[in-house]
Structures are given as structure tokens and as C-alpha cells.
Amino acid sequence: MNKPFRLAVKAVILDEQSRCLVIRRSHVNQHFVGAWEWPGGKVDAGEDFASATLRETLEETSLKIEITGLAGVTQFEMSTVYVVLLCMEARLTGGELKLSEEHDAFAWMPLGELSGQALPAQVRDLMLDYAKRKGTQP
Amino acid sequence: MNKPFRLAVKAVILDEQSRCLVIRRSHVNQHFVGAWEWPGGKVDAGEDFASATLRETLEETSLKIEITGLAGVTQFEMSTVYVVLLCMEARLTGGELKLSEEHDAFAWMPLGELSGQALPAQVRDLMLDYAKRKGTQP
Numbered sequence: 001m002n003k004p005f006r007l008a009v010k011a012v013i014l015d016e017q018s019r020c021l022v023i024r025r026s027h028v029n030q031h032f033v034g035a036w037e038w039p040g041g042k043v044d045a046g047e048d049f050a051s052a053t054l055r056e057t058l059e060e061t062s063l064k065i066e067i068t069g070l071a072g073v074t075q076f077e078m079s080t081v082y083v084v085l086l087c088m089e090a091r092l093t094g095g096e097l098k099l100s101e102e103h104d105a106f107a108w109m110p111l112g113e114l115s116g117q118a119l120p121a122q123v124r125d126l127m128l129d130y131a132k133r134k135g136t137q138p
Numbered sequence: 139m140n141k142p143f144r145l146a147v148k149a150v151i152l153d154e155q156s157r158c159l160v161i162r163r164s165h166v167n168q169h170f171v172g173a174w175e176w177p178g179g180k181v182d183a184g185e186d187f188a189s190a191t192l193r194e195t196l197e198e199t200s201l202k203i204e205i206t207g208l209a210g211v212t213q214f215e216m217s218t219v220y221v222v223l224l225c226m227e228a229r230l231t232g233g234e235l236k237l238s239e240e241h242d243a244f245a246w247m248p249l250g251e252l253s254g255q256a257l258p259a260q261v262r263d264l265m266l267d268y269a270k271r272k273g274t275q276p
Contacts, residue, residue: 005188005205005226046184049222050143067143070222073211084187084208084224088143 003082009053010040010087010123012071013063018134019108023060025120026104032120036107038087038127039063053088060102064094072130076122087126141220147191148178148225148261150209151201156272157246161198163258164242170258174245176225176265177201191226198240202232210268214260225264 013021022036041056043049050067057065071087097106109117111131119127151159160174179194181187188205195203209225235244247255249269257265 002204007187043186045186048181048183049145049187066140069220070211070213073208073224075208082207084226086211086222086224088222 003077003080006081006083007043007049007052008041008083008085009043009049009056010038010071010085011053011057011065011067011090012038012087012130013057013065013090013092015092015108017110019110020114021061021063022107022109022114022117023099023103024105024107026102028101032118035118035120036109036114037120037123040085040087049086050088053090057090058095060100061106062095062098063092065090066093072126074123074126083122085123085126087130141215141218144219144221145181145187145190146179146221146223147181147187147194148176148209148223149191149195149203149205149228150176150225150268151195151203151228151230153230153246155248157248158252159199159201160245160247160252160255161237161241162243162245164240166239170256173256173258174247174252175258175261178223178225187224188226191228195228196233198238199244200233200236201230203228204231210264212261212264221260223261223264225268 025032025035039057039060043052067088067090069089071089073086075084111134114127114131163170163173177195177198181190205226205228207227209227211224213222249272252265252269
């Protein structure tokens with residue numbers, strides 16, 4: 001029970017048609033290979049959550065974004081830590097999309113289509129709750 | 139629209155009867171004087187959110203706690219920043235309750251009684267949603 005709590009972040013990058021950018025986990029990952037996810041990752045020691053959201057998005061997609069609001073939060077347990085995952089809405093401000101080796105495909109996906117996709121188990125409920133709240137089911 | 143996003147934290151300290159510790163804002167505050175709130179405050183630059191939760195609780199109540207889970211999240215706008223407020227469930231591990239000058243009363247309040255109290259406008263919905271989800275309405 002004495003595992004520490006760590007913060008991680010995701011960017012829900014929306015376009016004008018309320019589609020979100022999702023990227024597909026590649027075979028270099030140990031878990032959830034083939035699952036679609038929002039860009040993001042761990043907040044580093046001493047780093048604030050907003051900077052981490054921008055940095056992880058840049059590392060994983062080469063895109064520059066600005067945060068526009070809160071999308072949601074969830075928590076899950078890992079072997080040595082509990083993770084609080086904070087998901088922030090964002091919009092593109094620059095860059096050309098280029099994936100790192102952690103992902104092998106991307107899509108601008110209507111929120112209503114998330115429910116038909118392979119999603120990481122730990123974030124699935126949050127992603128579908130968000131899609132439902134935004135009211136854009138197909 | 140280019141206000142930065144800052145992180146703040148609150149501790150929902152629960153006892154064995156699912157009552158939460160609330161403290162009442164004193165006249166040294168500019169806003170929401172007399173409103174009941176969970177202990178908490180801003181995450182400092184370079185500080186992680188879990189340490190900030192423990193530090194703010196200690197400063198405001200002299201109590202030592204450990205985080206046990208996620209209670210919820212909300213966001214609100216202030217004059218120069220947007221605030222993302224992350225609320226964490228916690229339990230007491232030590233200390234004797236002693237308030238700072240920012241608060242003038244405390245109560246261990248059944249979650250179902252929160253709805254009858256003066257609560258800070260920015261956090262009210264989150265507090266009541268949390269109480270409802272925990273299923274402890276009177």
C-alpha cells in the first residue's frame with residue numbers, strides 16, 4: 001500500500017471537426033501493442049504537468065501544441081507506483097507529424113469512433129467517457 | 139487565451155466513518171470567507187503533486203497524511219492563470235489538528251452533509267459529485 005503516486009499526462013489534440021489525434025503503439029512497447037492512444041507520458045522530476053504535456057507530444061509526434069482545457073483524469077496501479085493520469089485538451093500550433101519508434105501509425109479519429117478501437121485497458125474508460133461527454137457519437 | 143495552466147491539489151482526508159475533514163476559510167482570505175474546503179493549495183515550481191498535497195495539508199492543519207487514491211479533478215479560470223485542481227483521497231498518519239490563520243474552524247463532515255454547506259464556488263460541483271459517487275448521502 002505504500003507505493004508512491006506519480007503523475008502522467010496525455011494530450012487530447014482536437015481539430016476543427018472534433019477529431020482527436022491517436023497514435024498506435026508499436027512492437028517496441030512491452031504492453032498494449034497495436035492499441036491506439038493519445039500522445040503523452042510521465043511527468044519528469046521537477047517538471048510541471050503542462051511542460052510535460054508539450055514535451056511528450058513533441059517527442060512522440062514532432063507536433064507543437066497549446067493546452068486549451070481539461071479532458072479528464074484516471075488512476076491505475078503499476079508494479080512499483082500508482083499513476084494519476086491527467087488528460088488535457090490541446091490544439092495544434094505547429095510542426096509536421098512524425099512518429100517516434102514507439103508508435104507505427106496515426107489517425108485523426110472522430111471521438112465517436114474510439115469505442116470500436118483497441119485502446120489501452122488503463123485509459124479505455126476515460127477515453128470513452130470523454131467521447132460520450134463531448135457528445136460526438138456517430 | 140494564452141494564460142498558463144497551473145496545478146493545485148486538495149486532500150480529501152477520510153476517517154473510518156467516511157467523514158472528510160473540511161476547514162473553514164477565515165477573514166484573512168480575499169474570497170469565499172466562511173466557505174468549507176478540503177486542505178490544499180498550489181503546487182510549487184519543481185514540486186511534485188504528491189509532495190504538495192502533504193505539504194499544504196501540514197501547513198494548513200498540522201496533520202500528516204498519506205495519499206490513498208484519486209478523488210477527482212476540475213478546472214477553473216483565475217485572473218492570470220487557469221488552474222487544474224487535482225483532489226486526492228488520503229488518510230491520517232499523525233499530527234494534532236491545528237489550523238493556520240487561513241482557517242478558523244474544522245469539522246469531520248459526513249460526505250452527505252457537504253451539500254448543505256457554503257462551499258467555494260469553483261470546487262463545489264466536484265465536492266458534491268464526489269459525495270454522490272461515494273454513495274454516502276444521509
